[in-house]
Every structure is written in structure tokens, then in C-alpha cells.
């Protein structure tokens with residue numbers, strides 16, 4: 001069984017455009033799992049923290065296939081808290097389906113998931129998230145993800161001071177993206193120019209938040 005985030009009394013599975021990361025703009029089915037091992041102050045999916053809706057992997061696979069979409073994005077919450085049912089789900093879906101996982105990078109994936117996932121989007125949390133570093137940073141997990149060529153690191157940043165914390169992690173710079181800290185379209189527009197400057201200063205990629213530009217803070221889109 002998968003514990004799926006509850007949105008408007010239904011499990012949160014929806015069809016949209018990938019709004020973040022290197023595949024931004026690509027149509028995908030989104031599966032949002034319930035539960036997270038962190039509690040970020042500015043989390044835009046706090047509704048996923050509590051109990052979700054338990055669904056059989058077979059029903060979830062059928063629901064995903066109904067969209068006839070080439071991409072699946074598994075997000076949360078923290079999806080790697082449910083690795084065994086995720087393995088089962090993916091075994092029921094075609095190998096040709098492109099699967100991305102959005103994770104906070106605190107948990108090491110199983111070998112079976114590592115083999116199946118086409119792209120990892122890791123978003124390690126910095127001090128301004130309000131989490132204790134001993135909770136939000138797992139050096140073993142980050143080193144593991146850094147060793148995978150298809151893992152990208154997206155950092156929510158608030159100020160230039162964040163760069164020191166990012167650089168100290170020693171991640172591959174060509175796979176780092178900086179994202180403005182924002183949960184609304186207006187906040188994104190206000191925060192973006194400083195992040196653009198940071199990207200130019202440090203030679204790293206901008207990670208925009210297309211879903212906010214398109215749909216503001218509406219959920220389930």
C-alpha cells in the first residue's frame with residue numbers, strides 16, 4: 001500500500017507540467033506521497049505531512065497508466081520514506097516510463113530503486129528551512145546521490161550567505177541549481193533577481209518555479 005497525500009479528500013495524483021529542475025516544462029503525471037521526515041518553515045506542501053490515503057499499488061499503477069503520459073514525477077512529502085511500496089508500484093509500470101523522484105536527500109535509496117529511477121532531484125535543506133542540520137543533512141546519502149550522474153541538486157536560497165553552506169557540501173557544481181524561496185507568484189518575482197545574480201556570480205544554473213508563474217499557489221496542478 002502507498003500512503004498518498006490527501007488533497008480535497010482524494011489521493012493527490014494529477015497531470016501537469018514539471019515546474020522545477022532540468023526537465024521543467026515537460027508534461028508529467030505527479031504522485032505526491034504523504035509524510036515527511038523534515039518540517040521546513042516555508043514548505044509549500046504542508047498538507048502532505050500528516051496522514052494521507054492508503055491506496056493499493058495496483059490501483060495507483062492503473063490510475064497513472066490512465067493518463068497515457070511518458071513521464072512520472074514522484075514527490076512528497078519525502079517519497080523515500082516509502083521505498084518498498086514504491087518498488088512494487090514501479091514493477092507494475094512500463095520500463096519505458098521516465099521516472100523522476102523529488103527528495104530532500106536525507107535517505108539512501110534501495111538498489112532496486114536506484115536502478116529504476118531515471119532522474120533524481122535532490123533538494124537538501126539549508127539552515128533557513130528551520131530544520132536542525134543533523135536532521136536535514138545526511139553526508140552518506142548526499143555522497144551516494146553525488147555519485148549518480150542522473151542526480152541534480154536543487155537548493156532553495158534566500159541570500160548570498162547560503163552559497164557558503166552549499167559549497168561546503170562539495171557537490172558537483174555542474175549539477176547544482178539555485179531556486180528562489182517562494183510559495184506564491186508575487187514572492188517568486190520579488191526573489192528571482194537576487195538568485196539570478198547569485199547564479200551568475202557562482203556559475204551555476206537557475207532553477208525557476210514554473211508552476212508558480214503559471215498557477216500561483218494553487219494545489220494539485
Ligand code: SF4
Nearest residue numbers: 036039040043077104
Ligand atoms: S522536505 Fe520538502 S516536503 Fe518535507 S517539509 Fe521540507 S519542503 Fe516540505
